[in-house]
Amino acid sequence: MGKKDEYFALLSKTYNEAVEFLLDKYGAAEDDYYREKSYGRFLNGEIKSIAKGKFSRSLEGLECHHISENKYLNMTNGGFIRRQNIPFEYHKKENLVFCDIVEHAILHTLIAKETSLEFGYPGYKEFLRPKIADWYVKKDIPQKSKWHIACYHKAYLTPEEALDLLEEMDGILSVEQKVIDQAMRR
Numbered sequence: 178m179g180k181k182d183e184y185f186a187l188l189s190k191t192y193n194e195a196v197e198f199l200l201d202k203y204g205a206a207e208d209d210y211y212r213e214k215s216y217g218r219f220l221n222g223e224i225k226s227i228a229k230g231k232f233s234r235s236l237e238g239l240e241c242h243h244i245s246e247n248k249y250l251n252m253t254n255g256g257f258i259r260r261q262n263i264p265f266e267y268h269k270k271e272n273l274v275f276c277d278i279v280e281h282a283i284l285h286t287l288i289a290k291e292t293s294l295e296f297g298y299p300g301y302k303e304f305l306r307p308k309i310a311d312w313y314v315k316k317d318i319p320q321k322s323k324w325h326i327a328c329y330h331k332a333y334l335t336p337e338e339a340l341d342l343l344e345e346m347d348g349i350l351s352v353e354q355k356v357i358d359q360a361m362r363r
Contacts (some may be wrong), residue, residue, distance in 0.1 A: 181338045184279050184280035192287040196244055199242060199284075203239060206270040208232045210241065210253070216265045219255065226255065232273060235324035238331025239275040243267060247288045247296050278312075279342065281305055286346040287321045290353050298350065306343065313339035 187195050203267070208230035215228035232241055243252045246265040251257040252267065266272065276284060280304040288297025311317040313334045321323035334342070 180332075181334065181342065183340055185285050185345065186282060187280060188286065188342075188349070190287070192247060192284065192291050194254065195280075195284055195287055198276050199276050199280060203234075203275040206241065206273040206275070208234045209270050210243070210268040210273055216268065220259065220262075227258075229272075232270065234275055235268070235329050236340055238277055238324075238327040238329075240278060241280050242274050242276050242281055244274055244285055245273045246300070247287070247292055252297060252301060278305065278308060278328050279332040279334065282309055282342075282346060286349055291351055294350070296351055301346070301350070306346070309334075309339055309343060314343070 189196060190198065205337070209230055210230055212228040212230060215224065218224045219227045241346050243249075246252055249257070249261050249263050249267065252263060257263075274284075282301055285297040285301035285305055289295075289301060290297075312319065312329050316336065319329050
């Protein structure tokens with residue numbers, strides 16, 4: 178199965194199935210996203226930023242996704258952490274999954290679909306979709322950051338493949354938006 182076909186197959190799964198697939202594919206995280214003590218001090222207003230764990234696999238071209246992004250928005254943003262009072266447990270290593278940039282966009286698409294656009298959609302629309310469009314469709318290949326370069330190569334798609342996938346993800350989200358619009362008219 179080619180990369181594009183694998184992405185389409187992932188897109189046909191439920192969110193939980195996709196997470197399980199990616200855990201099998203890349204393995205579990207070896208450390209928590211944040212340091213627990215630092216997280217508590219941040220929530221108490223004692224410090225301005227939270228110390229991170231040694232979870233990163235960005236030099237392998239992989240991004241880290243919080244599995245509970247189907248319950249919370251922007252889980253690594255300090256303001257969002259405080260406003261939503263996100264418990265530390267959701268940042269533990271067993272609640273993280275690795276993925277490439279396209280798989281990350283697929284996870285956000287599946288979340289948005291399953292939560293009626295309440296979660297997942299902002300991350301897809303504001304961060305993931307534009308990056309895929311810039312890198313693979315517009316061929317604005319990252320040059321400076323080693324981890325962006327690694328991420329670019331890990332998920333490499335031709336412009337045609339990237340467009341097909343973006344159209345499919347946009348189509349799924351468009352259908353979900355229509356369902357929401359119809360429900361609101363009732």
